[in-house]
Amino acid sequence: MNVPTMAELTAQGKQPDVLFWVGCAGSFDDRAKKITKAFVKILTHAKVNFAVLGTEESCTGDPAKRSGNEFLFQMQAMTNIEVLNAYDVKKIVTACPHCFNTIKNEYPELGGSYEVMHHTQFLKTLLDEGKISIEGGSYKGKKITFHDPCYLGRANDVYEAPRELIRKLEVELIEMKRCKINGLCCGAGGAQMFKDAEKGNKEVNVLRTEDALEIKPDIIATGCPFCNTMMTDGVKNKEKEDDVQVMDIAEMIANAQDL
Amino acid sequence: MQYLPNIVFALLLIGGVGFFIQNIRKLKRNIHLGKAIDRSDQKKERWSNMFKIALGQSKMVRRPVSGFLHIIVYVGFIIINIEVLEIILDGLLGTHRLFLGLLGSAFYSFLIGVFEVLAFLVLVSVIVFWARRNVLRIKRFWYKEMTAWPKNDGNIILYFEMVLMSLFLLMNATDIHFQEINIGNTISQYISPLFANLSEGTNHVIERTAWWIHIVGILAFLNYLYYSKHLHILLAFPNTFYANLKPKGQFANNATVTKEVQTMMDPNADPYAVPEEPEGEPEKFGASDVTDLNWVQLMNAYTCTECGRCSSVCPANQTGKELSPRAIMMKTRDRVEEVGKNIDANKGEFKEDGKQLLNDYISPEELWACTSCNACVEECPVNIDPLSIIMDMRQYLVMEQSAAPQELNTMMGNIENNGAPWPYNQMDRLNWKDE
Known part of the structure; x- marks a missing residue:
């Protein structure tokens, strides 16, 4: 897979239009890597002039900040900002709502101001500009529900871009009883992903999966690698993995266009 | 001696309002025990939030049943306060239904008619609220932090409102002259027959008693606010005004x-430089x-x-x-x-x-x-x-x-x-x- 890095392009005296911020999950998590690759396939297909930071990318600091370690967060932030500013990055797209939120909202005060887009927003613009076309393909007619990531939805009021993309897949978009501003968390945010839950009577991801299974979808669509993990685990917990898939919107679009 | 009621009333009013103001000062002092934070920017958006969310109750109605009932109680509370103005003036001046003469009977009857309907609707809503808490036992009112005091507090407020609204209707129903001129008694006309068998004197005593308990109740309720969760009727306004306007996902950088x-x-920093000693405590x-x-x-x-x-x-x-x-x-x-x-x-x-x-x-x-x-x-x-x-x-x-x-x-x-x-x-x- 041909993925140009900022270092390579700069060496050739080129400047990409957009930086794809892959994020830690997108770089290292086996499930999330598939999302990363699907998104790169779409970018390449749409002939987007993009690059990644590759080995120069580092955690945005989101889980550190949400754990209370402001020092570590700002160290990460300022290191990343130095790199981004050195490459004169103007526009960033990422498939992780946590990276999206942190870079978009928390970096400017620390010296890093960029136009930041979630990949669903970016794909929506590609679609609007006619750079990609979306057809249903194998998804045509399927029942799909979208699980709103907290850091995309409530945190940044992005609800429509992912839904418009899903509708383009000629599917039946069905909503869970709690959706959009009322969406229930998958349980991973605030650094919960990296620790066991406190004592309780249920796991949050199981509760959220129950919301989804209640409306009997074929696919639970997500826009966040952590939500994806949590919902996938939830579906397994309910032993429904043969009936219900958990897919990122980028994966569905790439699959539908046979990329 | 003929001014005794006026004097008693004035003293009650001064005492009630004075004690309330003293507590509000304490409230302000306590709030400012907190650290400074600048929320004086984006005035236009702040006012608009206050109008929409506090005054317009836009977020209350996301839950339609409680939202709708709450709007009735809220609108009733605000509008019926106009009547409290008349009650206060009557009390101070020793007049009776001062506004009847001032505003003319047509407008007065319209006002009181609306107040009575609102009072009735508030009474009904508050009873439904009580039932939601105590009969339907809606789950969120029974979480474990809802221990004795918070639970009682919620009910006491409802009892206060029930009693105040009932007294308002009762004092109108037993006001024989008010019933005789038969204007604005939209609800109380159905209550007054219950007292028809009693003498005029008894009716008058009931009317006066209801009138006094009503105003004393209002002053007591005013002073209950500071000790209760009910402070929201005042603080909802500054609270929505000064609320965070940034994206919810943006946490403050220290x-x-x-x-x-x-x-x-x-x-360029000198690694061997003696760090500046910050003044005071770190x-x-x-x-x-x-x-x-x-x-x-x-x-x-x-x-x-x-x-x-x-x-x-x-x-x-x-x-x-x-x-x-x-x-x-x-x-x-x-x-x-x-x-x-x-x-x-x-x-x-x-x-x-x-x-x-x-x-x-x-x-x-x-x-x-x-x-x-x-x-x-x-x-x-x-x-x-x-x-x-x-x-x-x-x-x-x-x-x-x-x-x-x-x-x-x-x-x-x-x-x-x-x-x-x-x-x-x-x-x-x-x-x-x-x-």
Whole structure:
């Protein structure tokens, strides 16, 4: 897979239009890597002039900040900002709502101001500009529900871009009883992903999966690698993995266009 | 002697209002025990939020049943207050239905007619509210933080309103002259027949008694506010005005840390320089007590009316964890109150009491259960932000006490060493492209 890095392009005296911020999950998590690759396939297909930071990318600091370690967060932030500013990055797209939120909202005060887009927003613009076309393909007619990531939805009021993309897949978009501003968390945010839950009577991801299974979808669509993990685990917990898939919107679009 | 009622009334009024003002001063002082935070920007948006959310109740009606009933009680409360103005003037001047002469019978009858209908609707709504709490036992009113006092407080407010509305209708129903001229008695005309068998004198005694208890009740209710969750009827307005306007996902960057990190990363900084001694005590990171929080967070605590909508949408709470965002607000208020009383008892100086918000009120277990999903913030009908308190307290736990759960320490160690929350080498970050 041909993925140009900022270092390579700069060496050739080129400047990409957009930086794809892959994020830690997108770089290292086996499930999330598939999302990363699907998104790169779409970018390449749409002939987007993009690059990644590759080995120069580092955690945005989101889980550190949400754990209370402001020092570590700002160290990460300022290191990343130095790199981004050195490459004169103007526009960033990422498939992780946590990276999206942190870079978009928390970096400017620390010296890093960029136009930041979630990949669903970016794909929506590609679609609007006619750079990609979306057809249903194998998804045509399927029942799909979208699980709103907290850091995309409530945190940044992005609800429509992912839904418009899903509708383009000629599917039946069905909503869970709690959706959009009322969406229930998958349980991973605030650094919960990296620790066991406190004592309780249920796991949050199981509760959220129950919301989804209640409306009997074929696919639970997500826009966040952590939500994806949590919902996938939830579906397994309910032993429904043969009936219900958990897919990122980028994966569905790439699959539908046979990329 | 003929002025005795006027004098008694004036004294009651001065006493009632005076005591209330004294408590409001205390309230203001307590709120300003919090740290400074500048929320004076974007005035236009702030006013608009206040109009929409506090005055317009836009977030209340997201839950249509309680929202609709609440609007009735709220509108009734505000409009019926015009009648209280007449009652106060009558009381001071020794007149009876002063506005009847001043406004003319047509307009007066319209006003009182509307007040009576509203009073009746408020009475019905408040009874439904009571039933929702005590008969239907809606879950959020029975969470474990709803111990004896919060539960009683909720009911006492409803009883107050029931009694006040009933007295208003009763005093109109037994006002024989008012019934005889038969204007504006939209509801009370159906109550007055119940008293038809009683003598005019008895009716008058009932009317006077109801009138007096009604106004004394209003003054008592006014003064009950400060001790109750019902302060929201006042604080909802400043609270929505000063609420956070930034995206909900944007958490404040700690400026002290920024300075430190900048110095550390400055290539021109002299590594052997003696660090500047900061004046006074070094800045504490995060919050372990109410005085570490900002005044908006403390105002949030006083504004909370304990409706529990936040906790009913909290993922942690719904899965049986210790955390309840409402309890975070209630505990914060309890602690500010305790600090305030301590200051009052010690001639304006806080005397160390060996207690703090952390551990003595809010446990680390509650704080670590939060997913920072913002559901509580989104849900609050008056824009209270429990999440910001949770995050400030986590910051204290980690930065002042190194007291994060072990797995989070591992995660943070990984970020520090290899730039990812997992133990993968940063040099492998692009391996996915060839896999």
